[in-house]
Amino acid sequence: MTTRRNVLIGAASLAAGAGLVSVSPARATPASMDAAIKKVVGSAPLRKGKVTLSLPPLVENGNTVSLEVSVESPMTPENHVKAIHIFNEKNPLPNVISARLGPRAGQGKLSTRMRLADSQRLLAVAELSDGSFWSDEVDVIVTIAACLEDPG
């Protein structure tokens, strides 16, 4: 049955759909995330462990999402965290932040706030002073995505 309400709803969803298509930028893909990780890690193996990436598993607003990375390390001149990188799978770009620290940090820890364009997988990579790379990944569900809506 075609009522005025149905027509309006149809028109609205069409408009929304068209809007999404026209504004939605090229997305980072698992492949481009892998490429970004490769750029940092090079040919060294990326092992799981030592790194903890913590953020809420269910995010209501993707515009600001608090997250923390902590790396197990004694943080001595001989054995410390050199860098912490965060990557994402579905924002327009795969990189989020790359931080350089050293033994003077006292602990391998970093907190920030990021945008999430969609429910996706996040990966934190720590580079240690011995040249090894360690990682942790987290799947996160986002109900209101960042990046896509236009400014008012």
Place this chain on the structure above:
Amino acid sequence: MVRTLINVPKTAKKGEIIAIKTLISHEMETGFRHDNMGKAIPRDIISLFVCTYNGQEIFRAELHPAIAANPFIAFSTVATASGTLEFKWTGDNGFSATEQATITVE
């Protein structure tokens, strides 16, 4: 006018690990949005944050558009000596801001 918020303890014991929290007001325009006319809004972000402690660099971060507006960065350092911590943000369109905090180490 750029507003910043820095949280560094005023005093610390020598060798203590202190938490440093920084916040700066900035749009962090991603470059992926469009205005009402469908025109792309150019990227305008802070791309680099550097912290020095008595002139020596202790922390540096490259930021990407995925960092939320009003970038918040928290990290830590070992309190080595009394002195000044300097924070510097730089970014697109010649953006630059610096802030200082002093610490007394006993």
